Amino acid sequence: MRADDQRVGLAAEAFSFGYPMVCAVRQIIRAAEEGTGPIRPVGFNAFAHQTDPPGPLSPFLNVNPDVLFSMAQVDLGPGPAVLRVPPAPDRYHVLAFYDPWLNVFAYLGTRTDTRTENGDGDGQGHEVLLVPPGGDADLDADADAGSGGRLVIEAPARVFSIVARFAFRGRQDLPAVRALQDQLAVSPLDPDARRPEGPPDRSKQVCDDLRFWEELRTWMRAFPPPPMEREYARRFEALGLLADPSPYIDPDPTLAWSLRTGLRTGRDELERLADAGRRTNLGWASTLHEADYNLDRFGPGVRDDRAWEIPDRAQARIARALAARRPLGIVHAYEETAAHCAVDLEGHHLTGAHDYRLRLRPPPVDSFWTLTMYDEPDGYLVDNPLGRYSISSLDDLVHEPDGSIPVLIQSEPPRPEALSQSSAAPSGPQGPSASALRPVSTPRSTSAAGAAGTANWLPAAGGDFRLVLRMYCPGEEVLRGAYSPPAIHRLD
CATH class of the missing domain: 2.60.40.1610 (Domain of unknown function DUF1254)
Incomplete structure (x- = not known):
């Protein structure tokens, strides 16, 4: 050479x-x-x-x-x-x-x-x-x-x-x-x-x-x-x-x-x-360890813990270089983490040509969570009549009796009966565990779906789109990798 x-x-x-x-x-x-x-x-x-x-x-x-x-x-x-x-x-x-x-x-x-x-x-x-x-x-x-x-x-x-x-x-x-x-x-x-x-x-x-x-x-x-x-x-x-x-x-x-x-x-x-x-789980890709390249600067709030370090220095340098592509910086997963999804249960790309349902077991967080819609491939927020770009644990959402949240994901407003119909759809491999649910507030049940109207509607892009689930101050179940959002089901 x-x-x-x-x-x-x-x-x-x-x-x-x-x-x-x-x-x-x-x-x-x-x-x-x-x-x-x-x-x-x-x-x-x-x-x-x-x-x-x-x-x-x-x-x-x-x-x-x-x-x-x-x-x-x-x-x-x-x-x-x-x-x-x-x-x-x-x-x-x-x-x-x-x-x-x-x-x-x-x-x-x-x-x-x-x-x-x-x-x-x-x-x-x-x-x-x-x-x-x-x-x-x-x-x-x-x-x-x-x-x-x-x-x-x-x-x-x-x-x-x-x-x-x-x-x-x-x-x-x-x-x-x-x-x-x-x-x-x-x-x-x-x-x-x-x-x-x-x-x-x-x-x-x-x-x-x-x-x-x-x-x-x-x-x-x-x-x-x-x-x-x-x-x-x-x-x-x-x-x-x-x-x-x-x-x-x-x-x-x-x-x-x-x-x-x-x-x-x-x-x-x-x-x-x-x-x-x-690597994905049910279509969701997580970002638990993308900020773990710091090995020697531990001020207040930064965990000096091997679980939050990338021990291979070559891999840590690559992680730092990838983080530099984000204009406002990234934070450790124990502060905020996110999961991304652009495909449904069958592996097909999410698109506004179809209607979808996500039966979300609320992420265990100590602060709050949000589910945000972006168009693909650009990553812009999606214009819609409600001016709604995400739904959140801070919103007044309708819950299932077991505490899960049926999220309707579609480009057109849902029919009044859509929320109750989506509750009866098969849960597939997501299998929410009622014992692990942590509702953030007193939930409305699906019996109130008609009155709720568009409460659980996340307006979708007309073309391809993806979802980002952000979790602020996530709980240990999330940080251990034991929590994963369920698959997204196509309804039509």
Whole structure:
């Protein structure tokens, strides 16, 4: 094998390794300077908010209609900062902290119910002290700069992102969520601290087709890989990624060829892996362990548990690279998980040309669940007369006597008798267990189906579609993989 061929393989490997960090830092810069979709730019150390729910005209794919997002791009270069989190005891919410390598290093919110001397889980809200790497030790040494009884989160890098999610249900709920968003704040501990600078700039002298490599080289120096990955990163010295000054301003032609070819090879391989699909059960594909690539950054709310780690580092790097394709980051399954389905019991693709029934055993969750409709293959929300893009445990749904929920999935409104008729359809292999049911509220029975009308109707796309079942704070049955949604039955 020629040396150039060896470097192509090494460059493809380096692309997969560095792609998450390059994506994350680009996103940090873009969010701070240009905004992200409906979330406007506000610079560093401030929150920007999504204030309106997504709909079918959203320019983004696979949007989550359950929550409104808030984002802060944080730079602790000037020193520690104080994060203010509003009280929300009766509403699901989470703040996820992402380092530049896409590791979630801390969670705050409903599941963690963090308590400090400045507030508690009983609705008072709280303040959190954010410190840069090594800053926790500095606080211990300087009583005047102490935490003041606040929870302290030591960030693994001076620059990182906070993505907050607040659950809402319907436009009437928006004012309450917006009021919570307005209470989120990041402010310097030292009021005289200098302005944050953000990530360092890459050299503009490097040509565009080597931009990725220059960004990776620049940002890897500013934000070193997690400790367990640093020896591995030295493999890429032959590519110039550890060099300073930049070897890409006037690159060796053979090195430049290897980098360009390796980038294409690495990108193609990532696309292949993304399209490979997941193992399914009754047509549903789950995502329990896609965020388990973090092995050494365990702040508040992050489980330091082998059950939530991908032990094979090569597989963990691939998982991280695949996660980088998601614009707002992913969270661990114990915070939120999802199951996807695009086929019926017989394996035929779901389509609006037919009517379907899902006899759903409510997922065991500690917060809530939703079932959302997306068109295929694009992933847009589906326009419909009700403006309904999902059904949820927060809705007033009709239940069967055993607690299961007959969901009618079709493009046209159901007939008044359809719900009671669907109850009599054979349950097939899904076999809900009444003893395992956990109804979220006092259910209406199918005897009220006529009055319920469209309560259990999830409007379908006219063409192909898929369903996503999201579970917030899922129970142990879900996390063990023991819960699976039932198959979807075609009715016509």
